[in-house]
Amino acid sequence: MNKRKTILTYAGLGLFGVFGPILFPAYTLSIAYLWMMVLMASTWDILGGQMGYNSLGNIAFFGIGMYVSAIVQVSIFYPGGVAEYTSAMGSIKPEFTSNQYFVGLYLGILAAGLVALLFSILFGSFMFGLRGPYFAIGSLGLAIAAAEITITIDYVGAASGISMPLFPGDIEFRSVFFYVLCFLITIIAHFLLRWLFSTQFGLAINAIRDDEDKAEAMGIPTRIYKQIGWGIAAFFMGAMGAVAGNMAGFIDKEVAYPIPTFGIFMVAMVLLGGKGTLWGPVLGAIIFHVIKETTWTYLLGWQWVALGLILIVNIVYFQQGIMGWLQTRYPEMFGIVVDKSDLEPKAEGKAIK
């Protein structure tokens, strides 16, 4: 894409981002969820698309972030801490002033991102020796274990979940406020990734995807790059988890660790749009969200059938995603002079011996 086109695209999306909720105020939160999904897809693509490490466990950071922010938000202004506040234990309803609420929320989001980052370092310490399907299934196991262990911790109310502090403003302001948070986090992540992919970092992680052993032989500190990539994804997923928890108003295992839904949807979105590109995940998330919301509204009772069919058709017939399909079909419009052999879908993980 040349510069003018890029600017136009950003202008289009930016206008939609700003005016979407103004034109369709009833859809503010729906569009907020859209940006959340864009973020999930984009951060998944760092490892999944650009680095070739297919994680199925990124959703763990989302849940960790959500719980961390709940702990921070409640315990800094409420002396009893979360343990007293959670729903099963008592029936306390602490009143937070609006100052306390917003300070707590911002600190909560930050803490959520940072703690998720720390967890990614912890997980990375024993996960990065795994490749291909082992990494994918191992990270899925991590997410499940994280979810199951969270609900055995009495401090966070065990399986009862936590009712988040009530938003002090009125309902319209609440929607707009969370919308802006989602939009901002997504934009920040997008530009950070855009910049990162244009630096040596982008080249290095692409090298890891193409051939990790050779990359290592070339002297690229692969482990550090992998860690940075996963750390960024974890930070943003954690922060977004904090926002999502407050947006939902009540958190428990199902809200915090939606493994069979968002955990896999984020991969589906990336594949739908085309992985390993900056715009693929964005496009995939938008299309996925629109399809999902439409089928859930008009095909009640058949919505999963529709979604399943769409996924199958998409995966079976558009294997490179929409961006990939466009690139193959109209390479010139991307300004790419392509070596045709690169467009063959790569076969990976040959049959076993």
Add this chain to the structure above:
Amino acid sequence: MIDKFMLGIGASVALTLAGLTTAVSAKVEGDTITLGSSISLTGKYATNGLHTQRGYDYAVDVINSSGGVKVGGKTYKLDVKYYDDESTPARGAQLAERLIQQDGIEFMLGPYSSGMTKAIAPVSEKFGVPMVEAEGASRSLFTQGYKYLFAVLSTSEQYLSTAIELAAQASSDPSSVRVAMAFESDPFSMDVRAGVVDAINKYGMKTIIDDQLPADLSDMSTTLTKVKALKPDILIVSGHSKGAATAARQINEMKVNVPMIAMTHCEAAKVQEKFPKAANGFLCPTQWVETLSKSDPMFGTASDWNTGFKKAHPSYSSVPYQSAQASAAVYVFKEAFEAANSFDQDTVRDAISAVEMETFYGDIKFSDAGNNIAKPMFMRQIDSTGNYSLVESAKDMTFPRNVSY
């Protein structure tokens, strides 16, 4: 080209949204009042979500066919708009917003389960949409100061604490009673557990097994093995329909012989039909019994409602109380609309809070917190023929459980 493509996507999104906007139907349109509800049609609560939905639909049919709702001299029909919340609270909250903002719903019926209600209540509260719910029993729902939330059912800590009371009555020395508990890890069961723990502490009983069952687990043989080894005096299980079905199946297979077994959702899981032998003597808390001597002009007596509902849904041999209370919630709305004689949300809200009526489901009168304080919780025991008989005190109870495998 690519930018045009992206813009095209943006435009199509906008168009879709615009299309959705035009689909908005106001709550009261023509002669139809549309209530909204997000209900679990898929996922782990789907069994009871369905019981609830059938209860709503049955009440709507009965009310419509017997004249509908009369407001301001005009007759209105009721209708319910459903979404599927997939048994996930986050989705429930999102759908509640959609019902209110996009579909223009002004009056809501509750979802299934406490967790889901906890997620939706803040939303309806913020919008000032009165919500009468029938399935969210958690005590903590009524300590948050919600003004627009009303529940026709008794709160969850009462579910199984009665079982402990009965055990205390049946035993000469309550403090020597040894209790085994197994609760699913979900907000409802945790609340039930809180009530049980309070009762245990009150009598100074000993808890010898206190297990949490993961929601995805369909096997409780580990707990039951321990139960067989430790021989508690009472076993308490709560885990929605799957928990009850699993427990009954494995109690049967493992020939667990505990003098008292109490569990929730017996009717919903149809344990008396599927495991008549093991289920003999189970104590099952229920919000409602069909032998209740209460009645109302719309549905008749409790047993009239029961017969009517069974006729509409012949697959039930024993109707789960979830359906009955769902019908009662719809009925509350009808009464409130007629009492308010208006569709103004605040007027209706005040009318609901002033409701004081006798229904087939029992008396309904809301406290300031919104829970129904006029209706007791019932405990029933399954007998050897698979019938449920009411247990009001330890005298009515077969104790110890008379079971031979």
Add this chain to the structure above:
Amino acid sequence: MLDNIQLLFVWAPVINVQIILEGIFLGAVFALSAYGLALVWGVMNIKNLAQGDFVIMGGYISLALSQYNTSIFVILPLVMLIMFFYGFIVYHSMIKRVIDQDMFTSLLATFGLSLLMQQVMNLIWGPEVQIIDLDFPVYDAFDGFVTIPSIKIISLVLAGILSLAIVLFMKKSRIGQAIRATAQDPRAARVLGIDTDKIYAFTFSLNSAICGAAGVFVSVIWVLQPFYGITYSVRSFAIVTAAGLGNLPAVISAGFGIGLFEKYVGAIIGTAYEVAAPVSMLLIVLVFRQISMKKNRQAVK
């Protein structure tokens, strides 16, 4: 926790027998579905995320059949036959096109299939919890401390016969040899006149039939609900990944191992950890494998 250990090993050691038995029953079902997964993964590189839904579907078909006939000996082969044809249809309508794509293609396509199957089962059989009670006698041992329902013994024996038959089939029969040849080198197999497309179709259908059999056991031992397939998928993946690809006997023993491990974790630490146990086991195995691979400067791939 200390109480539980005392209970298990000091006060009432006999209940170990019950826990071991339960672990073995559980393991047998896991081993079957994991074996099927290892087969399709190994032979045609398909990671079937709908594995658990195939299991549940087998359970529902046996539920439907049990209304006409209550003998498991008739139900089992019928379910396997129906599931075999179902697998054949699925193969030709979608799986065929995703073989040899990169790993996530098959994962995502089968995820779509999983969503589809869940909802269709929900529409057909409803979301209610379903069980089949075949009313077989239950045997006691050790003064009633240990109970063994004969249906579990029958299931275990049938599962054993089935796995033995499959292993022998893979070793001895022409098709079995062709499947193994295709797994080793599809191109060479093709050169030697093996119709790999037919082999793939057969393998996938065989997996579907094996899942169907596992589903029959699930339906007669535990409970069925349309949305619980994911539990079996996750455990199958955990078992296959832990055992390592291409090591079919190890898959079966890992299945039993994880069944036992799960039960013991439940008994000692608490049932709350029973779902976390198999995935933690998977992580532990992977960490140990990394350590041993690292000595040779290799990664687990």
